[in-house]
Amino acid sequence: MIVSKVLLKDLIANHLKQENGLNEVLELTLNAMMKHERSLHLEGADGNKGNGYRPGRVYGHGKLLELRIPRDRNGEFYPKVLALLRSQQAETDKLVSALYGQGLTQSQVGEVFERLYGRHYSSSQVGRMIEWMREDVAEWNSRPLEGRYPVVFIDALWVNVRRDSVKKEAFYVVLGVKEDRTREVLAISHQPVESATGWEMLLQELKARGLSSVGLMVADGLSGLEEAVAKAYPGSDFQRCVTHVKRRVLARVRTEDKPRLAEDLRGVFATDRPDDTPEKGWQRWQSLCRKWQGKYRRFSRLQTDPLYRACFT
Structure with missing residues (x-):
């Protein structure tokens, strides 16, 4: 039986009206595109052949797409269309994570996605995406x-x-x-x-x-x-950490004095001196304390404080 373009168009249109019809058409289309792309990849490839399929999943139109991803014997083939979908999914995942981290509920995240993309992600769908991210983070946090x-x-x-x-x-x-x-x-x-x-x-x-x-x-x-x-x-x-040391010291003076003190601290903790030694750094620290103790008495105690002495040992 030969199917005309008009008949094929009508069949697809009727199928799209069914529940989950759009996603099924997307799955069929993407699977066909990846299979054809593998055929092009294998043209002229010496000794390399198709090696079946592996399952994969991506999001499309707010729902999960189950795909059959073609493989080759040498493990060299990766569908370009799948890379584009994964990039889009990665951006979606990052947005979900950022919104959820700012305190939005799963329902509120779904509402934001509906406004941005013109489609609705239910609380359960957002929850699954968040759970997948948690699993990825847990795996990364336990790696050798x-x-x-x-x-x-x-x-x-x-x-x-x-x-x-x-x-x-x-x-x-x-x-x-x-x-x-x-x-x-x-x-x-x-x-x-x-x-x-x-x-x-x-x-x-x-x-x-x-x-x-x-x-x-x-x-x-x-x-x-x-x-x-x-x-x-x-x-x-x-x-x-020198940054934390500087912050603690800067917190001891008035706002108008912070720029001058910050400049003095940069001189104390400078890292561009090839002949520098811990003792020279400690001497610079004591000089800074003597300079500022006239205006702020606390600096007289900092001059011999073991906590700061440890920064130069």
């Missing part, structure tokens, strides 16, 4: 780590989180510097408040994932944090 990082930075970010109400809660962030000087985010852990105990728990989790040695741990001045680091990595050096 390298055995040693020369430098590790730890700090907490404060982000709005909805529970009974929307309040800021702590997200523990661990950033490692590798031997080749590239950086890698090692972990992000969500806990309502920041504490030394919370950091110790997270550092023990890093050890369980394979991180056995840290050369230098850089952190802020949270009470008890240095002791928590020493328990998890007793052989590591500990250094207070």
Whole structure:
């Protein structure tokens, strides 16, 4: 039987009127496009052949599309149309995550999507997308780590989180510097408040994932944090983050004095001196304290404070 274009058009139009009809047509169309794209990819390929299909899923028109993704024997083929769909899905996922993180409910997120895209995502659909993202994050947060990082930075970010109400809660962030000087985010852990105990728990989790040695741990001045680091990595050096040091010092002066003090602090913690030593840095710190103690008496105590002395050891 030969099907004319007019008859085919009518068949498709009638099918689209059925429940989930549009999605079924999208699935058929995308599957056919990917199969044809594989045929083009294999033309002239020496020794490479088709190797069946694998299941896949993407969102289309607010619902999940179940696809049959063609494979090749050499594992070289990846459909371009699928890459475009995944990019769109990734943007959708990021938007869902951002809106949910700002305190919107799943129903409210669905309403935003309806206004933006002209289609409605139900609470259950948004919930599934959020759950998939949580699974991806959990998998990433449990991946194996390298055995040693020369430098590790730890700090907490404060982000709005909805529970009974929307309040800021702590997200523990661990950033490692590798031997080749590239950086890698090692972990992000969500806990309502920041504490030394919370950091110790997270550092023990890093050890369980394979991180056995840290050369230098850089952190802020949270009470008890240095002791928590020493328990998890007793052989590591500990250094207070210079940015946090500067913030603590700047908080001690009036607003109109902050620019001049900030300039003096840049001179104390300058990193462009090849012949610099910890002792020279400590001397610069004492000179700064002497300069400012005439106007702010607190600086006389900072001049010999062990907390700041540790920044230059």
